[in-house]
Amino acid sequence: MYENLAIVGATGAVGRLIRQLLEERKFPYKTIKFLATKRSAGTEITFNGETHIVEEMTPESFKGIDIAIGSTPDEAAAEFAPWAVAAGCIVVDESGYWRMKEDVPLVVPEVNPEAIQNHKGIISSPNCSTTQMVVAMKPLHDAAKIKRVVVSTYQATSGAGVVGEEDLVEGAKAVLNGSDYEYKAFKHQIAFNLIPQIGGPKYEGYTSEEMKMVYETRKIFGDESIQVCPTCVRVPVTNCHSESILVETERPISAEEARELFEKADGITVVDDLGAGEYPMPKTCTGKNEVFIGRIRKDISCENGLTFWCVSDNLRKGAATNAVQIAELLVRSSAAV
Numbered sequence: 001m002y003e004n005l006a007i008v009g010a011t012g013a014v015g016r017l018i019r020q021l022l023e024e025r026k027f028p029y030k031t032i033k034f035l036a037t038k039r040s041a042g043t044e045i046t047f048n049g050e051t052h053i054v055e056e057m058t059p060e061s062f063k064g065i066d067i068a069i070g071s072t073p074d075e076a077a078a079e080f081a082p083w084a085v086a087a088g089c090i091v092v093d094e095s096g097y098w099r100m101k102e103d104v105p106l107v108v109p110e111v112n113p114e115a116i117q118n119h120k121g122i123i124s125s126p127n128c129s130t131t132q133m134v135v136a137m138k139p140l141h142d143a144a145k146i147k148r149v150v151v152s153t154y155q156a157t158s159g160a161g162v163v164g165e166e167d168l169v170e171g172a173k174a175v176l177n178g179s180d181y182e183y184k185a186f187k188h189q190i191a192f193n194l195i196p197q198i199g200g201p202k203y204e205g206y207t208s209e210e211m212k213m214v215y216e217t218r219k220i221f222g223d224e225s226i227q228v229c230p231t232c233v234r235v236p237v238t239n240c241h242s243e244s245i246l247v248e249t250e251r252p253i254s255a256e257e258a259r260e261l262f263e264k265a266d267g268i269t270v271v272d273d274l275g276a277g278e279y280p281m282p283k284t285c286t287g288k289n290e291v292f293i294g295r296i297r298k299d300i301s302c303e304n305g306l307t308f309w310c311v312s313d314n315l316r317k318g319a320a321t322n323a324v325q326i327a328e329l330l331v332r333s334s335a336a337v
């Protein structure tokens with residue numbers, strides 16, 4: 001039984017939502033502790049009506065813990081996961097640090113739930129832009145094998161954590177007031193602007209965020225032949241990542257067939273009526289756990305192409321919801337033993 005939980009990075013943008021989701025989904029537990037850095041140690045958190053005090057994470061924090069859900073920066077994840085595993089705990093990690101390591105399953109429950117069985121103590125949750133894209137790809141890939149994907153992202157500022165959210169709001173106020181504001185999460189002004197760079201240079205002019213979409217997609221589908229060409233852009237939207245996705249499949253898929261496949265798929269909601277002005281938008285998808293799809297249409301430039309618009313809450317399905325779903329899979333698998 002997995003009944004003793006630790007939430008690592010409990011005070012961050014993703015950590016706050018993990019707490020909320022565990023409450024919303026009535027996640028079963030006996031004990032729970034909330035960990036962060038010295039900066040937040042001592043902060044009071046109310047969880048399921050009880051007051052908890054945030055503790056500073058140390059190697060001893062994981063004694064007696066069965067599952068730790070981590071949403072910390074990469075460096076902290078690199079440090080704490082081995083401590084937790086040594087203490088006999090299973091780590092569900094949100095950071096980028098463990099995702100591509102051998103022996104670490106990279107799991108999206110709607111796509112490859114079976115992969116959790118191969119864990120050796122650490123299970124990773126993918127990058128937020130990758131997660132919503134692979135949920136959308138799954139029914140099309142099953143039906144007609146996706147050979148190639150061209151994706152452009154429109155990523156919200158909450159993707160850069162609590163500081164990213166503040167930068168947009170405070171930066172916009174500064175522009176409107178004519179005052180100065182020093183951006184903390186972004187290299188350029190994000191208010192009333194777009195930034196076509198997320199992450200540092202990584203490969204052949206692509207950024208680290210873009211290459212995560214390439215490598216993680218292949219690992220999740222267990223298919224190294226899938227070609228992905230991404231462009232990741234930061235936009236002045238507080239929450240929800242949007243993506244324009246074009247897939248090329250082995251056999252042609254009509255818009256009608258794609259709509260049916262999406263409608264039947266786990267974790268997808270179709271909102272698609274161009275005439276009525278209905279399609280997913282960040283404003284309507286924020287606070288929801290699904291991946292929303294609209295603007296489904298044939299690629300008029302290519303016989304086997306299909307294109308659509310995809311929006312999802314990056315802090316929920318892109319991070320916290322996916323991690324909590326993985327923890328739920330673990331709990332279900334332990335109950336089945």
Ligand SMILES: NC(=O)C1=CN([C@@H]2O[C@H](COP(=O)(O)OP(=O)(O)OC[C@H]3O[C@@H](n4cnc5c(N)ncnc54)[C@H](OP(=O)(O)O)[C@@H]3O)[C@@H](O)[C@H]2O)C=CC1
Pocket residue numbers: 008009010011012013014015035036037038039040041057071072073074076094095096126127128158159160161162163314315318319
């Ligand atoms: N935001 C998003 O859309 C997504 C984020 N992720 C990943 O999730 C992780 C967290 O992101 P996010 O919530 O946005 O980031 P935030 O900066 O908002 O929060 C970071 C959290 O980690 C804690 N932390 C930092 N260093 C340590 C440490 N050494 N030991 C213990 N706790 C530490 C912080 O504690 P303190 O309050 O004390 O500083 C805080 O609770 C990152 O790896 C990110 O890449 C993944 C998918 C999507």
Ligand SMILES: N[C@@H](CC(=O)OP(=O)(O)O)C(=O)O
Pocket residue numbers: 094095096126127128155156158159160198209212314
């Ligand atoms: N980099 C993403 C969010 C994120 O944290 O991704 P990752 O977990 O891969 O570092 C964004 O800024 O929108």
